[in-house]
Amino acid sequence: MPSAAGAFAESVRADAAGWDRHGGVPDEVVRAVAGAGFLAPDVPARYGGRDWSPTEVGRLCEDFGGVCSALRALVTVQGMVAAAVLRWGDARQRARWLPALTSGERLAGFAATEAGAGSDLAAVGTTLDAGRLRGGKRWVTFGGLADVFLVLASRDGLPVTALVDARQPGVSVEPVTGQLGMRAARIAHVRFDDVPVADVLAPPGFGLTHVVGTALDHGRFTVAWGCAGMARACLDRTVEHVASRAQGGTPLSSHQAVRAVLGRCLVEVRAAHRLCAHAAALREQGDPAALAETLLAKYAAARAASVVAEHSVRLHGAAGVDADSTVGRFHRDAAVMRIIEGADEVAEQHLGGYALRGRP
Structure with missing residues (x-):
């Protein structure tokens, strides 16, 4: 019996190639x-959520990821911003933003990356001075559809994060098209030109390590499950293909x-799923690891997934490089x-440190 998420994913599977081709969910x-x-x-339900466990969220992202990475990305970015607000927002901010995020009344964008600040987010040039935001962000997933952005900036030399209403004057959005992948994820570059900011999450200095750290951790978790879903879907399609095709009269x-x-693909799929499940179990236990x-x-x-x-693709031959493949x-x-x-x-260095600490 498929889950509700699995049933939803199956109901749109046939449309996903068209979303990719036309550039948007x-x-x-x-x-x-x-x-x-x-x-x-x-x-939590008191804010309009469903009190789902990490395992339930992971399975949702696995199901969506096995159909369309952009569909999974929609869940990822909304969850990233909601997680940051839940953990670091004050009572007023939680009451204002969380019900709007869980209901979809407000769609979120996570605006951290800049031209000179990708994996090194401490180098952001966007500034928040005297309550005004100035700067630009790149590669914002669902930035073309977002109603609110969680923005990483600098104030007096300290990292700070703010929730910014996308409808305010001074916010401009440039849709991105034709990128290598994630073509249906409504990606955009966003500029903030003297935009007034009222909602700052956590004190200055906490913006990167705490607020953005919370969002990125949630994002990694859902991306991991989505990638496990991609890998599983590719294996399933390939098994179907090789079972139905012959070469030289031999299947x-x-x-x-x-x-x-x-066999090698099966190992990759099973290992990815089990690592995701292990991470989910640790999150449910509150384990620091x-x-x-x-x-x-x-x-x-x-x-x-890669x-x-x-x-x-190789086993599918020409069919694997078809536009709708x-x-x-x-x-x-x-x-x-x-x-x-x-x-x-970048990840390997962190994981190497984890191994040295005795928790490989």
Whole structure:
């Protein structure tokens, strides 16, 4: 019996290639996701959420990720901003923003990356002085649709985060098209020209390590599960393909080399899923190791999606590079997931430190 999230994902599977081709998840689909209660479902019920556990949120993202990375990204970015507000907002900010985020009345964008500040977010040039925000952000997922941005800036040399209404004068949005992957995620570059700011989350100095740190941790967790879903979907499609195709009168599935590739892909898929499940269990227990295990799961799942998608494209042959190919689309999306917080080496350094601390 499929879950509600799984059933929803299946209901739109046939449309996902068209979203990718035309550059956006349609507004009516976004509204349907919100109406089904899939936005920030881990927020407490008193704020309009559903009190979902990390495992439930993870399975939602696995189901969505196995259909469309942009659909999963919608859940990711909304959850990132909601997690930051829940953890670091005051009572007024929680009451104002969380019900709007869980219901989809307000769609969120996470605005941290800049031209000179990608994996090194401490280098942001956006400033918040005298209550006015000035600067620009790049590659904001669902920035083209967002009603509110969680913005990382600097105030008096200290990192600070603010919630900024996208409808205010001085906010300008430039849609991004034609990027390698995530083409349906309504990505945009955003500028803030002397925009008044009323909602600052946490004191200056807490903006990066605390507020943004909370958002990024939530993002890594949901991206990890989404990548596990991508890897699983690529393997499923490839098994179907080789079982139905023949080469030289012999079914592809009978070739030893093909079976060996499928075996390697199965290992990647199972390992990614189990690392995600382990990270979810630690989060539910409140184990401090959950932060590092979430990073480990994201690293492994993104690599799994990339590896399995690459094998899948090759085994599909010409069909794998067709404009509407699921495995081809996931191959591009997986490449983006591997660099979304910087090159693999950035994560490897953190994981190396984790190993040295005796928790490999």
